[in-house]
Every structure is written in structure tokens, then in C-alpha cells.
Amino acid sequence: MQDILPLLQDPAAWIALVTLVVMEVVLGIDNLIFISILTNKLPPEHREKARKIGIGLALVMRLALLGTVAWIVKLTAPVFSIFDHPFSWKDIILIAGGLFLVWKATKEIHHNVDPTDHKEDMVGGTATTTFAAAIGQILLLDLVFSVDSIITAVGMTPHLPIMVVAVVAAVTVMLVAATPLANFIERNPTIVMLALAFLLMIGTTLIAEGMGFHVPKGYVYAAMAFSALVEVLNMLSRNRRQRAHDAKH
Template identity: 45%
Template structure:
């Protein structure tokens, strides 16, 4: 533990923790959306258990990857002179799963009527929990590879991941409530996850997409939707005021 006596270690820990939180935003969005399929009293439990299991997986995977990172990126087969390693396979497969899952969630919300909506709120606890864990596994590789790239000390990498996951556990419930009460934000979040899925697929076939463009698009769309929400609230207040006059 002497490593934490240096300023460099603390700067590394702070930087890595902040990056892990930023990389985990899409993770929190998906956890919130999936857990909203459960009754309200079970959502928080599913979120905490799912994120805790994911944290254990990330720490274990980090310990393994820390010494086999070179093997993970070595091509295992080639297509048209393009090498594919386990990393590319995992990224592409996870991206396709994310696109398919988010698309099906959007379709379910577009087709749902009142009866179906009630049925959706009674989703199976174990199924939702497994979806949270599986998607955390997919999102883990991006954050873990970032950790390995930024720090050479395993204890700092583990500490950053644990701290960032604990922060996610704290804020996941609040984000889930906000998304559940604003359906348009939920659709926007699902569209964001589809975009992330496509990005993962492209990375899996060696096409690098600057994440800054995606974050800007998401931030701009979110700002527009917040303005729309404000306009709708003001319009509703005016209608209510006229109705009472």
C-alpha cells in the first residue's frame, strides 16, 4: 500500500476513476432502462445486485487481463488480410447485442398499449438481473482496457473500478426514476445505446470512431429534449390555468 503515499498515484487514481465514470454513463442508462421493466419496489434491488456482480466480474477480469493483454489482442483468424482477436470479437458481438436489445426495447414501447404496459412492469427479476450483468460484461472491456492503458499498477486500477461502480450504484436509482417519468428521455437513451452499439461493431472491424463526436451528438440531443420538456411543462401550466379560470 506504499504506492498510495505518492502524489502521482493519487492523480492516477482520480483521473482513472473519472474516466471510468464517464465510460459508465451508457452502462447506467441501460441498467436504468432494463430495471424499469420490474415493479418499482424491485428496481433498486436489481440495480444494486446487478452492479455489484458486475463489479466483482470487472475486478476479476482486470486481474486476468493485466497479465494476458498481449494475448487478448493477438489475431486468432484473418478475413481479407484483416486480423481479428478476442477483443474485436467481444466488441463486435457486444455491439450487435446492444443494437438488437435497444431496438427491441424501442419497438416494445411503440407497440405497447395499456394492458401490455402493465405486463411489462412485471418482468422476471432474474431475467432483468442477468441482462444487467451481461451488459456490464460487454461494457467492462472498454473501461478495463482504458484502465490498463492508463496505469501500470493493478491496485490503482482495481481501486478506480470499485469506486466508479459504487458511484454508479448510488446514482442508478435516481436516473432510473427520472427516465421512468420521462418516456421521451427513455427513447433518446435507447437511441444513444444503439449508437454506442454501432460504434462497438465498427471498433470490432478496425474502424475507429472518435468518441468525442458521439458524446457531442448525445449532449446536443439531450439539451434539445430538455428544452422540449420545459416547453411542454409551460404549455401544460397555461392550459391548467385557463381551465381553472
């Protein structure tokens, strides 16, 4: 409590908190898109539960990582080099997560283009196996996004209470937005392909970051926002043409 009271009276701490909350929410978009697409592959009765478990695991993982901040900071230390380029555990985690994300998004795009090829489904088998597989994949990506999120938080503020509040606020936003986003994606098939393209771009960005090529997040999210805006305009145009067609008939 003695550490928290000075922070409550410090305007700089409040500014840091607001900035970090916004940053964590933006970083959580990647996680949320993956969870939404993956849970939409489950039977309807399992989707809500899977989303809550997936986002709950994201919160638990982020808070657990915050409890080991000293260890998290060490993840950025080089552990080996290839052609004089150093790689840290953070780089390895980002590369592995990026490869996994690219692989899963590519498989799902293939399934959407050729829906008769059920072998390429993201998660297959019975409902029970599907649910377990979905949670396992969500957990894996939660780890990747959580490490990236916490390292970003550590770089923005040295105060652990601010990090905890920002993470809880960001995950709460994810929890509130998860079902509406998943339902919107399911109702609009073209949005599914756009979201999968986002996952491909995010996966590629993670790989590039792990290889030492810094990609400004602002450029990535600006591209995503522009693409989403274009798709919204296309949807409005399609709906207007459909209403005009229905009115004539």
C-alpha cells in the same frame, strides 16, 4: 503496502487516478443507461434489487478481470483474420455485445412505438422469470462493458492499485446514480426513446470498434450530451406551456 506508499507520494499517480476515475465514470454511463431501462421493465418491487445486483455484478466482474490483467492484455492479440483484417478476442466481444445491444434496443423501440405488441417486450413472462432474464441480460452487458473498461484502464496506467481504486469509485457513482436516473427515465416517456437511441448508438459504436474503425469516445458523448440538452429544453418548454394552460383554466 510497500508498492502503495510510493504511489501516495507521487503526484503523477494522483493525476493518473483522477483521470482514470473520470474515464471509468464516463464509460459506466453506457452500462448504467442499459441497467436503468431494463430494470424499469420489472415490477416496482423488484427494480431496486435488480439494479443493486446488476451494478454489484459489474463491480465483481471488473475486479475479477483486474486480477487477470496479463490475460486481459492478451485479448488484444489477433486470433484470426478476414480479408487481411485481424480480429482479437476483444474485437469479437465488442462486436457480439454491440449486436446484442442494437437488437435489444431495437426491440424496445418497437415495443414503445407499438405497445400492444407484447411479443416484442424486452423481458417477458412471469415476475420471477422476468427478474432472472433481466439479471442475465445485465450480466451479459456487464461483461462487454467491463472488458472495454479494464482494457482502457490497463492502457492508461500500469499500477494495479490505481486501477482498483478507480473501478471501485466509478461503480460507486453508478450505484448512487442508478435509482435517480431510472426514476427520471420512467417519469419522462420521451427520455426513454432518447435513452434507447443512445443505446443504439453505443451498440453501433461497439460494432465499429470491433471491426477496426476507431470512433473517438469524445464525439459519441458530445452527441449524447447535446441531444440530452435539447431534450431538457423541450421538457422545460412543455412544462411552461402546461403551467400556462393550467393557469388559464
